[in-house]
Amino acid sequence: MDFGRKSRPGLPDWHEVSAAIRYVTGDKPGDHLVTRWTRALAQLHRTRRVSPERVDEIDRRRVELVALINQWVATHLAPPRADADAVGPVADALVAAYVDAESLLMARDEVTGEILHSAWSQVGYLATQWADLVAAVVDGQPCPPGRC
Template identity: 40%
Template sequence: MRITSRREPAMFVRDRALPATGGTARSLPDQRELVAAFGSRGGDPNAEHPLIGWARKLAILHRQRRGNPLAAAGIDCRRAELVAAIDTWVATQLPRRSCTEHLRTGSLGATVDRMAAAHAHASYLLHTAEKVSDVRVHAAWYRLASLADEWTDLIVGAVRKA
């Protein structure tokens, strides 16, 4: 009998770099926690990380936007408020954030919003595609994985230089 090891999905492999940052990376959720939040319906708001709650709300807003395009303006305003809340929280928790200024992402809040949008889109395609093997489904999940890697790069950089 041959035993093979089970590989983690590619989007989660880079998380192993976080413990090497001296333990302070826990001040920001890792990519696994964010991706899980995008698909969840809620948890204990008193026990979870604030970014997890905001990430969940962003994903809900992206799903609502897809279902009700006429409400897009109001939804986009709420998304902007949540992105600002994330950026404000990060600025108070990691005040020396110059380490991420060289990256083209703009802000951690904007990165979470892009991840939430990518997750909502990938989930929609997964549930509506004729075949799960559709190239569009794969491309959408690959996009989410790329953004998750970007998140990891951002938080590892923020923790190292903070």
């Protein structure tokens, strides 16, 4: 799936990250490594919900993936930007929020509309934070105050 990625090295936009969380992308040759790792984070967050006995193992793997994302940014995007080390943690937070909202959506008879709305609003907030962070790290645009 081509999301209009620029030919120069960059980070996937929030559409690509969202697609990876939903298993639409991130598993094919040529997919951006960050989308592959985001997809893996989504699988780990989903597994964490159904296998609480594996939380320690899963969280260790999440830490590794966050570090891989940050290492990719440090290696492929030059010069290094001030917020580059935030990319992995923001990806993990976005995935976590999406999986939480998805879980609430599946249990919609048991949760209020207000709770569901709040959960998806958090996903939207983090998607915006991702977009701001990509602009800061890739293009050198400063993040709005309090957003990155």
